[in-house]
Amino acid sequence: MSFREKIAWVSLLATASIYGWHFLTAQPFDAAGGAEAAPLLRLAILLGVVQIIPLAGLAALSPHDAKAPPDERDALIALKGSRAGYAVLVAGALAACVAGVHFGVGGAVLANGILLALVVAELAKQAFQILHYRRGA
Amino acid sequence: MPVIVNSIRRLRFDHGEMTQGELAEKIGVTRQTVNAIEQNKYSPSLEVAFRIASVFSVEIGEVFQYVA
Numbered sequence: 646m647s648f649r650e651k652i653a654w655v656s657l658l659a660t661a662s663i664y665g666w667h668f669l670t671a672q673p674f675d676a677a678g679g680a681e682a683a684p685l686l687r688l689a690i691l692l693g694v695v696q697i698i699p700l701a702g703l704a705a706l707s708p709h710d711a712k713a714p715p716d717e718r719d720a721l722i723a724l725k726g727s728r729a730g731y732a733v734l735v736a737g738a739l740a741a742c743v744a745g746v747h748f749g750v751g752g753a754v755l756a757n758g759i760l761l762a763l764v765v766a767e768l769a770k771q772a773f774q775i776l777h778y779r780r781g782a
Numbered sequence: 783m784p785v786i787v788n789s790i791r792r793l794r795f796d797h798g799e800m801t802q803g804e805l806a807e808k809i810g811v812t813r814q815t816v817n818a819i820e821q822n823k824y825s826p827s828l829e830v831a832f833r834i835a836s837v838f839s840v841e842i843g844e845v846f847q848y849v850a
Binding site for chain 1: 810811812813814815818821823824825826827830
């Protein structure tokens, strides 16, 4: 498994676990709580820490691979992953627009809906990258 | 379905049983990319294809063949 694929796995698992925990246990769709910036910042910092620790360990185990820049296949796979993630993000953004304009959804609910779209888009990006790494390209 | 096949595996063994890692190092890609090229799962750029041919000191047509 290449170092770039390991990065994709770490990002996928970290994003799924941190934001999965957020959406499943933190009752994010409770409009009464209001849209607060602090929890989002905490989540972003937590995500960074959860990713840095295993990646630092992996880099220590194979420093040569970690230092190597991405090659053309890595770049192609990253592009394919981003394309999949973008499609998901567009769908999420359109759903948020429809919810806001036609159903009067706003405030914390809309903010969490947009956050969910961002998270699912990121998960789709990482998942497609892993899929292409597994398939060869 | 037309595919591009290659003779990299044979060329590696003909050149002192060169490993995938050694070839990867010489052409500036990862070992996994060399493995994907060898298994016809990934078609490299023209530049990388020429670099591979250069490592083995052969024409590019001896490394890659188009099978219609």
